[in-house]
Amino acid sequence: MRLSSRLPHGFEPNALTAALARLRREGRAVLDLTGSNPTRCGFVYPEAEICGALSGPTVLSYDPDPQGARSAREAIAAYHGHNLRADDLLLTASTSEGYGLLFKLLGDPGDEVLVPSPSYPLFDWLARLEGLHATPVPSYFHDRWHLDLGALEAAVGPRTRAIVVVNPNNPTGHFLSTTEWTGLTSLCAKSGLALIVDEVFADYALEPPADRLPTALLDLEPPCPVFLLSGLSKVAALPQLKLGWIAVRGPEAAEHREALAFLADQYLSVSAPVQAAAPTLLALAPGIREQVLTRLRANLATLDAALAAQLRLSRLPVEGGWSVLLRRAAVDGDEVCALRLLEQGSTLVHPGSFFDLPGDGHLVLSLLTPEETFQDGLVRTFPYL
Numbered sequence: 001m002r003l004s005s006r007l008p009h010g011f012e013p014n015a016l017t018a019a020l021a022r023l024r025r026e027g028r029a030v031l032d033l034t035g036s037n038p039t040r041c042g043f044v045y046p047e048a049e050i051c052g053a054l055s056g057p058t059v060l061s062y063d064p065d066p067q068g069a070r071s072a073r074e075a076i077a078a079y080h081g082h083n084l085r086a087d088d089l090l091l092t093a094s095t096s097e098g099y100g101l102l103f104k105l106l107g108d109p110g111d112e113v114l115v116p117s118p119s120y121p122l123f124d125w126l127a128r129l130e131g132l133h134a135t136p137v138p139s140y141f142h143d144r145w146h147l148d149l150g151a152l153e154a155a156v157g158p159r160t161r162a163i164v165v166v167n168p169n170n171p172t173g174h175f176l177s178t179t180e181w182t183g184l185t186s187l188c189a190k191s192g193l194a195l196i197v198d199e200v201f202a203d204y205a206l207e208p209p210a211d212r213l214p215t216a217l218l219d220l221e222p223p224c225p226v227f228l229l230s231g232l233s234k235v236a237a238l239p240q241l242k243l244g245w246i247a248v249r250g251p252e253a254a255e256h257r258e259a260l261a262f263l264a265d266q267y268l269s270v271s272a273p274v275q276a277a278a279p280t281l282l283a284l285a286p287g288i289r290e291q292v293l294t295r296l297r298a299n300l301a302t303l304d305a306a307l308a309a310q311l312r313l314s315r316l317p318v319e320g321g322w323s324v325l326l327r328r329a330a331v332d333g334d335e336v337c338a339l340r341l342l343e344q345g346s347t348l349v350h351p352g353s354f355f356d357l358p359g360d361g362h363l364v365l366s367l368l369t370p371e372e373t374f375q376d377g378l379v380r381t382f383p384y385l
């Protein structure tokens with residue numbers, strides 16, 4: 001039977017994933033420097049409080065609101081501040097689901113969204129599965145990452161519906177500057193586009209420049225529709241609880257919220273327990289985030305100490321987020337290099353090409369990696385770089 005043309009032609013793993021599976025089958029101990037699942041990184045979660053919040057008596061009642069439980073939305077609005085109200089929010093089961101709802105809201109099949117690249121690789125599929133096309137528009141690195149506003153403007157066509165940015169970006173860590181924000185919102189207003197801003201990593205500023213935009217919510221009245229995405233997966237390092245949200249601002253926000261609630265009403269996908277627990281989970285989040293931030297800073301310091309003794313290797317600044325980009329002399333392709341590190345150094349890193357980094361010479365490491373693994377991984381891989 002013919003399946004939807006939205007699906008990939010095959011589901012074969014890429015060469016790196018296949019090699020990793022083979023080495024693990026052979027019993028090889030591989031150090032993973034790519035882990036982004038915080039529940040496997042050795043953080044100490046307040047287990048009793050989390051489990052208690054998820055098992056209170058209210059979790060037994062079902063009183064669905066397509067926008068999400070008001071008590072959860074009030075807690076999220078208070079977490080964000082900047083005059084955000086519970087009414088401005090719509091709950092989702094994840095940020096990915098948020099993208100799906102927004103692409104359904106904004107586009108017809110065949111329409112496109114522009115995505116500054118390099119960025120989060122899932123956009124391509126999230127757009128395709130809604131019948132849209134995600135068009136990458138290269139950003140450039142000059143001392144720090146910059147959006148190419150001219151290239152974005154030139155890329156706007158008759159079927160463009162939105163621009164998607166991640167603030168700070170994954171994996172480059174780039175925070176939008178306030179100037180970039182003004183340029184982006186003016187371009188969207190002028191071209192009739194919506195602006196989708198993913199701020200899942202906004203709490204993780206590491207080397208933030210002075211002119212960064214800490215959050216798009218600082219702009220109380222943007223000139224274009226703004227949809228801000230976030231969720232517990234990064235805000236509280238609790239991806240397994242499946243709670244995300246969309247904050248809606250800008251012109252016609254009330255109409256957009258109503259349409260989003262209609263879309264969400266067809267699924268009602270957010271579980272009652274996580275909605276009931278959200279106020280407690282958000283109250284616990286700062287303590288969890290502090291552990292994550294301590295880890296990110298420690299691994300960055302370890303990397304800098306290791307790089308000090310290297311002539312051929314360096315790293316790019318990490319304005320924020322959970323990743324660091326290692327720069328090396330591109331004597332071979334990034335994927336070939338990552339395969340070599342895996343086979344010869346028993347260490348897994350991601351090639352920059354997985355995130356559409358231009359050219360060769362970039363490897364992506366997760367700063368969330370447990371400290372000892374991170375340090376051992378550097379010791380094992382540096383001789384092969």
Ligand SMILES: Cc1ncc(COP(=O)(O)O)c(C=O)c1O
Nearest residue numbers: 094095096120166170231233244
């Ligand atoms: C930029 C970005 N947005 C969203 C997500 C996923 O969030 P969720 O688990 O809420 O779907 C990730 C996960 O790594 C991410 O990097």
